[in-house]
Every structure is written in C-alpha cells, then in structure tokens.
Amino acid sequence: MYSEKVMDHFENPRNVGEIADADGVGLVGNPTCGDIMKIYLKIDNDVITDIKFKTFGCGAAIATSSMVTEMAKGKTLDEALRLSNQSVAEALDGLPPQKMHCSNLAADALHAAIDNYREKQK
Amino acid sequence: MRRVYMDHSATTPVRPEVVEVMLNCLTEKFGNPSSLHYFGRLGRRALDEAREKVANAIGAKPEEIVFTSGGTEADNMAIHGVAMLNQNRGNHIITSAVEHHAVLNTVKALGKQGFTVTILPVDKYGMVSVEDLANAITDKTILITIMHANNEVGTVQPIKEMAALAKAKGVLFHTDAVQSMGKIPVNVDELGVDLLTISGHKIYGPKGVGALYIRKGTRWRQSLFHGGAQERLRRAGTENVPGIVALGKACELAVQELDKEAVRLTGIRDKLIQEVMEKIADVRLTGHPTKRLPNHASFCFEFIEGESMLLSMDMKGIAASSGSACTSGSLEPSHVLLAMGIPHELAHGSIRLTLGRDNTMEDVDYFIENMVPIVERLRAMSPLNPDSEFDFEENCADCKISSSCHL
CATH class of the missing domain: 3.40.640.10 (Type I PLP-dependent aspartate aminotransferase-like (Major domain))
Structure with a gap:
C-alpha cells in the first residue's frame, strides 16, 4: 500500500532528533488523532541551516516528516513556506488516499516552526 | 527470511x-x-x-x-x-x-x-x-x-x-x-x-x-x-x-485437538505476555489477565503507534495486527479499546498477537528479539515520553487538523 519511497523514509528516516538550541519549534497533531509531529529549526540569515523532527504516528506520518526535513533544508523561510502537505506527498510518490488527511501534516509542522521563529523575532 | x-x-x-x-x-x-x-x-x-x-x-x-x-x-x-x-x-x-x-x-x-x-x-x-x-x-x-x-x-x-x-x-x-x-x-x-x-x-x-x-x-x-x-x-x-x-x-x-492444543497455546501465550512485560517498559496488557483465549495476547505500547510497529514487525517477518486508527480503516482507534476506557493515544499503540498451531516457543524468542529494538527505535523517534507535557486539547475537534480529523 505504501510506495517504495515512503518505505525508505520510514525505514531510514532522515534528520530524526531534537535541536537543543532551536530557533523555531513547531508542533502539530494530537495524540487523540494518532499523529503528532514536532519540527526543530536552526535558522541563519533567513535560511534553514538545520532541521530535525520527532513524530508519533503511522508509517505515512514518519515518512512525510522525514521527507519535509529533506525538502526544507537549505531553503529560505519564504521558500519553505511554499512547501505544502500535497508537495510532500508527491515527493514520496503519493500516499494511500486515507492517509492524505490524517497523517499528512509535515508541512504544517514546518510552517508552525517557521511561525514560531518569526514570532520570537518580533 | x-x-x-x-x-x-x-x-x-x-x-x-x-x-x-x-x-x-x-x-x-x-x-x-x-x-x-x-x-x-x-x-x-x-x-x-x-x-x-x-x-x-x-x-x-x-x-x-x-x-x-x-x-x-x-x-x-x-x-x-x-x-x-x-x-x-x-x-x-x-x-x-x-x-x-x-x-x-x-x-x-x-x-x-x-x-x-x-x-x-x-x-x-x-x-x-x-x-x-x-x-x-x-x-x-x-x-x-x-x-x-x-x-x-x-x-x-x-x-x-x-x-x-x-x-x-x-x-x-x-x-x-x-x-x-x-x-x-x-x-x-x-x-x-x-x-x-x-x-x-x-x-x-x-x-x-x-x-x-x-x-x-x-x-x-x-x-x-x-x-x-x-x-x-x-x-x-x-x-x-x-x-x-x-x-x-x-x-x-x-474439537478433537482442543484440550491438548489449548494447554500448549496457553504455555506459549503466557511466556509471550511475561517476556513482553519484563523486557519492554511502558506496556500494558489489554483484556482480562486470566479469563482470556488461550492463544490471545494483546498490548498497548505507550508513546508509539500501532501501524509503525506492524510495518517494522513485517520487515522482520512477523505478522500481527493493531487496533490503531491507521489499521482500522477509519480515523478512530478500536471501539473495543475505547469502550474499555483506554485513552485514544494509548489505543493507537495497540498490538494483538494471536497464536496458532504453527507457533512455537522459539517464535516467542524471535518476536522478543525483534520487538525490543523496534520499540526502542520508534520511541527514539517519538515526541511523546513519560515527561512530555504537551498542552493538547482533550477534544479532537479542537486539534489543528480538526477539519479532517473526523471525516
């Protein structure tokens, strides 16, 4: 049911972990729903220089988290904000239909982390 | 494999x-x-x-x-x-x-x-x-x-x-x-x-x-x-x-083989339950401890999700099932676990192991050998732990994905 890319990111997730002195942290989801994603950002000159994630959820939740960290790394904040849940799913060669809604939140978590950073800059 | x-x-x-x-x-x-x-x-x-x-x-x-x-x-x-x-x-x-x-x-x-x-x-x-x-x-x-x-x-x-x-x-x-x-x-x-x-x-x-x-x-x-x-x-x-x-x-x-097989399966089941509870922290047995089927062991693993565990187990050749939302085909975890008063987040971490004629004591060893690192790996990835103090709304309708949460 999952694409090879999803399984690869599930088996070998990129950028798992935390950043102790993160510049921005984003948290989305809810334990009740079965998916929680937390993204940590290190930002230098409006560019994402480091990114880590921690995820509670199914295979799709873990794979999308991993994929979004790969896609966002090295991007400017404005570029990163243009990444959508849809584009993350596409980069993984798609997700099963029932997963598109419940477990496809990685871009939301990224955006939440960027918002958190910008909030702190004010 | x-x-x-x-x-x-x-x-x-x-x-x-x-x-x-x-x-x-x-x-x-x-x-x-x-x-x-x-x-x-x-x-x-x-x-x-x-x-x-x-x-x-x-x-x-x-x-x-x-x-x-x-x-x-x-x-x-x-x-x-x-x-x-x-x-x-x-x-x-x-x-x-x-x-x-x-x-x-x-x-x-x-x-x-x-x-x-x-x-x-x-x-x-x-x-x-x-x-x-x-x-x-x-x-x-x-x-x-x-x-x-x-x-x-x-x-x-x-x-x-x-x-x-x-x-x-x-x-x-x-x-x-x-x-x-x-x-x-x-x-x-x-x-x-x-x-x-x-x-x-x-x-x-x-x-x-x-x-x-x-x-x-x-x-x-x-x-x-x-x-x-x-x-x-x-x-x-x-x-x-x-x-x-x-x-x-x-x-x-x-019926012919029931008595003998029930005794054999109970032995394997009890070893399975005992080893899981001993070797893995933060696990709960679900269902009645004694008034249960001789071939049936079911658990909730805290801080991790059922489908992730099933996928990881499948990669090691182990077939089991879960009552998590991801495996139920709906967005709700198992109605059975919820009816037992098990909270949603714990129900998402349920795993059911049901034994049969082909299972042996060695299967339990193989399962434990593989399950311990699977749980460790997924827990290392999880933002949840005994100390996590996330300020989540109790009600799913209030969570950030509420628009799609209860489709």
Whole structure:
C-alpha cells in the first residue's frame, strides 16, 4: 500500500532528533488523532541551516516528516513556506488516499516552526 | 527470511486434511445437493455428514445447523431473524460495546428501524457485567446478543450466566462464538444459548463459510435472503458444498485437538505476555489477565503507534495486527479499546498477537528479539515520553487538523 519511497523514509528516516538550541519549534497533531509531529529549526540569515523532527504516528506520518526535513533544508523561510502537505506527498510518490488527511501534516509542522521563529523575532 | 505468523484471530491457513476433503467436493462430489440423480445424492450425503460434524462439535442436533457464507452473515441472520419475528412481543435488543461490527452494526441498523437498543458497557478488562445485563432487561426485550470471546482483547464473557438470565426472563440469547470456537469448549447446552455463530476460516477452514446454530423451537425466521428452499427454508442459495464439507472437517479436528492444543497455546501465550512485560517498559496488557483465549495476547505500547510497529514487525517477518486508527480503516482507534476506557493515544499503540498451531516457543524468542529494538527505535523517534507535557486539547475537534480529523 505504501510506495517504495515512503518505505525508505520510514525505514531510514532522515534528520530524526531534537535541536537543543532551536530557533523555531513547531508542533502539530494530537495524540487523540494518532499523529503528532514536532519540527526543530536552526535558522541563519533567513535560511534553514538545520532541521530535525520527532513524530508519533503511522508509517505515512514518519515518512512525510522525514521527507519535509529533506525538502526544507537549505531553503529560505519564504521558500519553505511554499512547501505544502500535497508537495510532500508527491515527493514520496503519493500516499494511500486515507492517509492524505490524517497523517499528512509535515508541512504544517514546518510552517508552525517557521511561525514560531518569526514570532520570537518580533 | 523467517516468517512468524501471529495473526490467527484474523485468519488461519487451511489444514491439509481440510483441503483434501474440500478438493474432493470440487472435483468428484460436485453435484448439486438439490438434484435427484447420483451426483446430487453424493453432494447431499457430503452435506449431511458435514452438518453432523458441525453439530457434534458444539453439542447440537444436525437439524439445528444452518450453513452461511461466514460469521458476518450468520450474525446478521440471527439478529435480524429474531427481531423480525418477535416484533409483536417487543422491540428491545441488548448487546455489548465490544461486539464485532457484524453484530454491532446489525443491531444499530435495527435501532434505526423502530427497535430500541441497549449497548452494555464493559469494565477495564472488556468484560460485560451480568448485573448490568439483568438491569437492562425490560418486558420489551426480545433478544440479547453478546459475543463469547472478544477478537481484539481475547476476554471470555460469562455467557452461561447471562444466557441463564435471559432464559429466566423469556428472552432469546445469541452469541458470536467465531473467536472461541476451537480455542475453548463451545457447547450450546453448556452455554444455554438459543443461537450461536461460527466461522470456518478462524479454525483452519476456508474463508466464505460459516454456520448459525438455531435451537429447535426458537422464534426465528429467515428475513434477509429470499430464494430457494435450501437449508430447510432457512438459507436460500445452492449450498457451498466444498466449503461446508471443509467446515465440518475443521470443526471435527478443532474439537478433537482442543484440550491438548489449548494447554500448549496457553504455555506459549503466557511466556509471550511475561517476556513482553519484563523486557519492554511502558506496556500494558489489554483484556482480562486470566479469563482470556488461550492463544490471545494483546498490548498497548505507550508513546508509539500501532501501524509503525506492524510495518517494522513485517520487515522482520512477523505478522500481527493493531487496533490503531491507521489499521482500522477509519480515523478512530478500536471501539473495543475505547469502550474499555483506554485513552485514544494509548489505543493507537495497540498490538494483538494471536497464536496458532504453527507457533512455537522459539517464535516467542524471535518476536522478543525483534520487538525490543523496534520499540526502542520508534520511541527514539517519538515526541511523546513519560515527561512530555504537551498542552493538547482533550477534544479532537479542537486539534489543528480538526477539519479532517473526523471525516
């Protein structure tokens, strides 16, 4: 049911972990729903220089988290904000239909982390 | 890769002895049992013999057995048939919150057609209280349907006590014995039930065949299927002779080997439960600790999600199942676990391991060997831990994905 890319990111997730002195942290989801994603950002000159994630959820939740960290790394904040849940799913060669809604939140978590950073800059 | 199948409550492989008798009905005894000629008579005889075997296995008379397409049909047929024929006596049906959907959704559908439904709660072990049932029965109650053993947590219900209560009040009692058949004794007189469901593919028979026991004299009639006069007007449609013959053989073998196999499986199950609880932290056993099926172990692993565990286990050749939302096909975790008062986040981390004839003590070692690092890996990835203090809203409707959360 999952694409090879999803399984690869599930088996070998990129950028798992935390950043102790993160510049921005984003948290989305809810334990009740079965998916929680937390993204940590290190930002230098409006560019994402480091990114880590921690995820509670199914295979799709873990794979999308991993994929979004790969896609966002090295991007400017404005570029990163243009990444959508849809584009993350596409980069993984798609997700099963029932997963598109419940477990496809990685871009939301990224955006939440960027918002958190910008909030702190004010 | 080594393959360890621990999902026997989902389905079982068909035993070679069963395949053999089944094949014979596909090729040699292929006649339609309703036909007068030689070929028809061979089919009829095979059907009669199978009916006798199934009846013997549950302590019934052959004429009390009706063959169906499986457990779901038998459940639907039992409940609907009693409801339709007894409408003039009352319109109240009682069931439990942990039933299989074949029962729960059938009863709920009747609830939309003028019947009143009581869904009894369960305790933390998934057990229905006999006292609750006694309090729920009214003079309008016509049917009680409560499963013998639960598929998700293995808890065995006090059917004998509940059926006796029903009998004293003149209420019909149906039990879904799909999970208990072949694991613990299932005898219709011992249990005191009026209707009982079994399924072929849970007891090393093929998929697509089951049976409904209907005690002689029970106020029931076929109300769903219209057609020919097969099964003495109780189930229209040419009989699935190969499947039925296979079910007969599977029942015969299941009962013959029950005592020995139950002891063997209990030993493996207890080792499995003990090792999981000892070697992995923050795990809870779900279901009753002792009043459970001999082949059934089920757990909730904290801080991690069921599907992730299943995928990881599958990569190691281990087959199991989960009650997490991701595996239920809906966005809600198992209704059974929720009914037991297990919180959503814990229910998402449920794993069910159901043992069978092919499992050994070595399988438990292999499982533990692989499960310990799987849990470690997923927990290292999880933002949840004993100290996580996320400020989440209790209600899912308030979470950030609320728009899609309860589609």
